[in-house]
Amino acid sequence: xxxxxxxxxxxxxxxxxxxxxxxxxxxxxxxxxxxxxxxxxxxxxxxxxxxxxxxxxxxxxxxxxxxxxxxxxxxxxxxxxxxxxxxxxxxxxxxxxxxxxxxxxxxxxxxxxxxxxxxxxxxxxxxxxxxxxxxxxxxxxxxxxxxxxxxxxxxxxxxxxxxxxxxxxxxxxxxxxxxxxxxxxxxxxxxxxxxxxxxxxxxxxxxxxxxxxxxxxxxxxxxxxxxxxxxxxxxxxxxxxxxxxxxxxxxxxxxxxxxxxxxxxxxxxxxxxxxxxxxxxxxxxxxxxxxxxxxxxxxxxxxxxxxxxxxxxxxxxxxxxxxxxxxxxxxxxxxxxxxxxxxxxxxxxxxxxxxxxxxxxxxxxxxxxxxxxxxxxxxxxxxxxxxxxxxxxxxxxxxxxxxxxxxxxxxxxxxxxxxxxxxxxxxxxxxxxxxxxxxxxxxxxxxxxxxxxxx
Amino acid sequence: xxxxxxxxxxxxxxxxxxxxxxxxxxxxxxxxxxxxxxxxxxxxxxxxxxxxxxxxxxxxxxxxxxxxxxxxxxxxxxxxxxxxxxxxxxxxxxxxxxxxxxxxxxxxxxxxxxxxxxxxxxxxxxxxxxxxxxxxxxxxxxxxxxxxxxxxxxxxxxxxxxxxxxxxxxxxxxxxxxxxxxxxxxxxxxxxxxxxxxxxxxxxxxxxxxxxxxxxxxxxxxxxxxxxxxxxxxx
Ligand SMILES: Nc1ncnc2c1ncn2[C@@H]1O[C@H](COP(=O)(O)OP(=O)(O)O)[C@@H](O)[C@H]1O
Ligand SMILES: [Mg+2]
Numbered sequence: 001x002x003x004x005x006x007x008x009x010x011x012x013x014x015x016x017x018x019x020x021x022x023x024x025x026x027x028x029x030x031x032x033x034x035x036x037x038x039x040x041x042x043x044x045x046x047x048x049x050x051x052x053x054x055x056x057x058x059x060x061x062x063x064x065x066x067x068x069x070x071x072x073x074x075x076x077x078x079x080x081x082x083x084x085x086x087x088x089x090x091x092x093x094x095x096x097x098x099x100x101x102x103x104x105x106x107x108x109x110x111x112x113x114x115x116x117x118x119x120x121x122x123x124x125x126x127x128x129x130x131x132x133x134x135x136x137x138x139x140x141x142x143x144x145x146x147x148x149x150x151x152x153x154x155x156x157x158x159x160x161x162x163x164x165x166x167x168x169x170x171x172x173x174x175x176x177x178x179x180x181x182x183x184x185x186x187x188x189x190x191x192x193x194x195x196x197x198x199x200x201x202x203x204x205x206x207x208x209x210x211x212x213x214x215x216x217x218x219x220x221x222x223x224x225x226x227x228x229x230x231x232x233x234x235x236x237x238x239x240x241x242x243x244x245x246x247x248x249x250x251x252x253x254x255x256x257x258x259x260x261x262x263x264x265x266x267x268x269x270x271x272x273x274x275x276x277x278x279x280x281x282x283x284x285x286x287x288x289x290x291x292x293x294x295x296x297x298x299x300x301x302x303x304x305x306x307x308x309x310x311x312x313x314x315x316x317x318x319x320x321x322x323x324x325x326x327x328x329x330x331x332x333x334x335x336x337x338x339x340x341x342x343x344x345x346x347x348x349x350x351x352x353x354x355x356x357x358x359x360x361x362x363x364x365x366x367x368x369x370x371x372x373x374x375x376x377x378x379x380x381x382x383x384x385x386x387x388x389x390x391x392x393x394x395x396x397x398x399x400x401x402x403x404x405x406x407x408x409x410x411x412x413x414x415x416x417x418x419x420x421x422x423x424x425x426x427x428x429x430x431x432x433x434x435x436x437x438x439x440x441x442x443x444x445x446x447x448x449x450x451x452x453x454x455x
Numbered sequence: 456x457x458x459x460x461x462x463x464x465x466x467x468x469x470x471x472x473x474x475x476x477x478x479x480x481x482x483x484x485x486x487x488x489x490x491x492x493x494x495x496x497x498x499x500x501x502x503x504x505x506x507x508x509x510x511x512x513x514x515x516x517x518x519x520x521x522x523x524x525x526x527x528x529x530x531x532x533x534x535x536x537x538x539x540x541x542x543x544x545x546x547x548x549x550x551x552x553x554x555x556x557x558x559x560x561x562x563x564x565x566x567x568x569x570x571x572x573x574x575x576x577x578x579x580x581x582x583x584x585x586x587x588x589x590x591x592x593x594x595x596x597x598x599x600x601x602x603x604x605x606x607x608x609x610x611x612x613x614x615x616x617x618x619x620x621x622x623x624x625x626x627x628x629x630x631x632x633x634x635x636x637x638x639x640x641x642x643x644x645x646x647x648x649x650x651x652x653x654x655x656x657x658x659x660x661x662x663x664x665x666x667x668x669x670x671x672x673x674x675x676x677x678x679x680x681x682x683x684x685x686x687x688x689x690x
Contacts, residue, residue: 359621
């Protein structure tokens with residue numbers, strides 16, 4: 001028989017025993033709904049976590065340091081095999097050229113005095129690379145992110161902003177004066193140009209320390225934003241700074257950092273080196289390759305890529321578990337289909353006999369029952385996806401109500417992507433057809449002579 | 456095995472159908488040899504339980520003989536695959552039963568359309584053919600009615616329309632008047648007679664009513680205990 005005729009006959013037959021077939025179909029719908037609701041939770045949680053992780057920048061970053069970072073401190077341990085390879089500007093540029101690398105930047109951090117309304121405050125200033133723009137901290141900020149990489153602008157932490165003014169919003173647009181200690185090489189005067197961005201340069205009796213002198217300087221920065229949390233959350237308070245400035249500005253300031261002291265002790269202060277660098281790659285999948293290249297260059301690396309792999313595995317397992325639980329209801333619904341169709345065969349014995357007498361082949365009879373199972377599967381699947389989506393929304397609503405009550409930000413923990421919707425319907429149809437195999441085979445095998453015997 | 460002559464629509468050769476019921480064997484049809492000429496109206500007469508329906512089902516290809524062979528239009532039913540037999544029932548023969556066997560959940564139109572669906576006739580053609588068949592039996596005005604809304608005679612006429620709609624050359628009728636009063640029974644018999652004369656159909660009708668057989672059939676074959684006891688053109 002033709003597909004159109006089969007579908008038409010199936011709907012026709014199902015409409016006859018409307019109550020029974022509706023109940024069976026609702027059973028399928030509930031099964032699909034439970035599967036969809038479960039998986040939508042799994043998918044939603046995964047999407048939510050992935051977004052948070054991607055924004056944290058933890059999984060597409062590699063941290064690079066010289067191979068033996070602190071060995072130099074302990075004179076006795078100092079190996080004869082020269083100093084560890086320093087992280088020079090040349091090395092930084094080389095890393096930046098590796099395929100997949102977006103940016104290689106140092107962490108510049110210094111303690112300094114800032115003045116606001118002529119009142120001095122001692123605080124920690126940190127550099128922020130442009131790739132941190134997407135960090136959650138900057139997405140939920142007051143004001144805005146830096147206009148450019150070398151804009152003389154600052155973003156404050158809320159705690160610090162409170163110290164400056166009760167009305168934190170009024171701070172945006174005001175100026176902050178940074179007092180800091182700049183390093184200037186004793187021999188060459190070349191780096192004086194780099195300090196050009198500093199509004200006022202004042203060099204007097206800088207204390208000499210081997211390769212360079214330290215000179216007090218000031219620079220004016222406009223406050224453009226205030227953040228609640230520190231960017232790069234999860235680094236374990238690595239950057240517990242109060243004032244953030246663009247990376248380029250921080251670099252041109254040439255402010256003295258803690259790591260400089262180290263370099264002086266190690267004795268190669270002539271060349272500007274970094275204590276550590278952060279390498280940003282496009283996608284977390286590129287992390288292992290880039291990491292290997294950097295290791296080959298002779299540096300120590302660290303990334304959270306392996307940790308993220310475990311996390312993905314965990315989510316796959318979670319989805320599997322949720323899927324199994326969701327499928328249980330569908331399995332029960334499948335038994336409902338088998339039961340309904342077997343009953344239909346008992347009731348429709350004579351009809352099957354008539355069909356065969358009128359020229360129906362075994363395959364036709366089989367297809368008629370299959371089509372009925374399939375139609376129940378399609379209807380149950382479509383209704384079930386809708387129902388499952390609704391349940392997911394409800395769970396989401398409930399969760400967010402709870403979070404709201406506890407003054408926590410709202411989240412989206414349930415999602416029904418198109419592949420889940422289509423997949424669930426296809427699964428429902430597949431399972432229904434499988435449930436139809438036995439009844440359909442039984443109907444096809446029915447002996448027409450016996451079915452037609454006049455009772 | 457002899458090849459059937461061309462003039463024969465149906466030829467049964469030493470056909471037997473035995474049913475094993477535990478220890479005993481029921482010989483429902485026992486070594487029957489029978490020929491039906493094209494365009495002939497044959498009545499199979501016999502008492503209840505004599506094996507008439509079993510023989511008819513063998514001719515219809517709904518059942519296979521224990522031994523012997525059935526040829527229909529020179530084709531051996533025994534050599535046909537189940538699918539070929541289904542096609543044979545769809546295209547070559549039409550069947551009506553004592554119990555009418557219309558599907559109660561469908562309208563008359565849908566019932567009559569069923570053989571066309573099974574034969575995969577185009578949707579566009581079906582409607583006209585259903586109308587034509589129902590007009591033949593005088594039920595064109597009742598397309599949308601369900602079988603339960605019809606009298607017994609009307610139901611049997613609808614069943615005749617369903618048997619006709621695929622334009623088979625042979626009509627097999629199992630006690631078509633068995634559930635009808637004599638007046639409506641005659642109406643149905645008149646229709647069969649019309650089919651034979653108008654459409655040139657070969658008709659095999661099972662009945663236990665000798666007067667009807669006498670009046671309408673070209674030939675009467677009498678069956679008793681699975682055997683053919685008398686086969687002759689009526690006087
Ligand atoms: N499927 C079957 N199994 C066992 N016995 C059967 C079967 N079909 C028919 N019979 C027996 O065969 C005999 C002939 O039956 P049937 O052909 O229906 O007779 P009729 O149609 O002449 O009344 C009866 O005795 C019946 O009980
Ligand atoms: Mg009978």
